[in-house]
Amino acid sequence: MKFLAITLIVHRPDPVTGVRKSTHERFREVLENAVLAEELGFDGFGVGERHERPFISSSPTVVLSHVAALTRRIRLFTAVTTLSLLDPVRAYEDYATLDHLSNGRLDLIIGKGNGAAQRDLFHVTPEDQWDRNAESYEVFRQLWREEKVTADTRFRPPLTEAEVWPRPYQRPVRVWHGSATSKESVDLAARYGDPLFSANVTNPIEPYAELIRYYRERWEFHGHDPADIAVGAGTAGICVAPTTQEALAAYRPIFDSNLAFFKQADLPVVFETLEDFVERSSALIGSPQQVVDKVHRYHERFGHTVVHLHADAGGLTDAQHRDSLELFQSAVAPVLRKDIPDPPFDWGPVRPAGEAAAHV
Incomplete structure (x- = not known):
């Protein structure tokens, strides 16, 4: 199993202290967390893309390029690249450049x-x-694979024998499809034989398990080998401590603050108590053995081989957050x-069959 640390770069007051870091401080924190993730042995570091409050993750290529310069081994993920909002040509140019700068990570x-x-x-x-x-992905996919692209598009000017530079480092880049609530993204992933990444954050396990089941069904419908399926899944929070009691005590102020925020904003409340949140959500809160057991329970339903954890402290102190991640890496x-x-x-880097990847 592989493990990613992911941030959406939320920029709001700390749920416990109420202190809101400056934009500059928040970006520095993201970079420090990326370096820490590599230091602790995580397999990947991801940055989201959002273009609205309370997020400041509108330029993941810029952030990940800086992360690439600060790290050497860890793979770099987007979480997610919002292709429905982007010109696929411009997105390709940015990501192909990042791919070279990161040596295919x-x-x-x-x-x-x-x-x-x-x-x-x-x-x-x-x-x-x-x-x-779907259209943006299809064009993006062509650009990554073909020297010249012709595409009769609806949502951007059509392409005729278009050449787009730079040509990629990885041929092709691996693309996962983020899945939260709808079958459309699941079917698109299955159609092209691409891996699926379940959000698995807001709700209990059932709706996510159903979408993954549907993905497997559509994967076979489209003629792909079931042995090639790859599924990743998110988690709703992390706090690993030596004992259950210590983990609950550390996380309770965060849960209470987030619950109050949801109620004040008139947002749906799925889990009314911390105990229910720990039991029925995907959050990894508890002793190492509890966390191991929960991931196994989810794996029985999902068959997933990649998990993402929160890269941000999210209300824990910096010391608590580091201790939690260290304990996860050493005991879980x-x-x-x-x-x-x-x-x-x-x-490692995706390269054509028979071609060795450059050292990274």
Whole structure:
């Protein structure tokens, strides 16, 4: 099993202290967390893309390029690249450049994105967002594979024998499809034989398990070998401590603050108590053995081989957050790496058959 640390670069007051870091401080924190993730042995570091409050992750290529310069081994993920909002040609140019700068350490997780504010910003409607996502991905996919591209597009000017530079380092880049609530992204992933990454954050396990089951069904429908399926899944929070009691005590102020925020904002509340959140959500809160057991329970339903954890402290102190990640890597990850297989592909740069990857 592989483990990613991911940030959406949320920029709001700390849920416990109420202190809101400056934009500059928040970006520095992201870079420090990326370096820490590599230091602790995580397999990947991901940066989201959002174009609305309270996020400042509108330029993941810029952030990941800086992360690439500060690290040497860890793979770089987007979480997610909102292709429904982007010109696929411009997106290709940015990501192909990043791929070279990182020596082929880039993986993409794509999705349509969500939120009315960013849809309005880019003049995307709920009615056309899925068509935009599919079209952008199809063009993006062609650009990564073909020297000259012709595409009769609806949402950007058509392409005729178009050459786009630079040509990529990885041929092709690996693209995961982010999945939260809709079958459209799942079917797009299955159609092209691409891996799936389940959001697995907001709700209990059932709706996510159903979408993954549907993905496997559509994968076979499209003629792909079931042995080649790769599924990743998110988590709703992390706090690993030597004992259950210590983990609950550390996380309770965060849960209480987030619950109050949801109620004040009139947002749906799925888990009314911390105990229910720990039991029925994907959050990894508890002793190392509790966390191992929970990941196993989810693996039984998902068959996933990649998990993402929160790279941000999210209300824990810096010391608590580091201790939690260190304990995860020393007492949880080794067990899960032994018990659960890796994805059915090499974790390094994607290169044509028979061509060796450059040293990274």
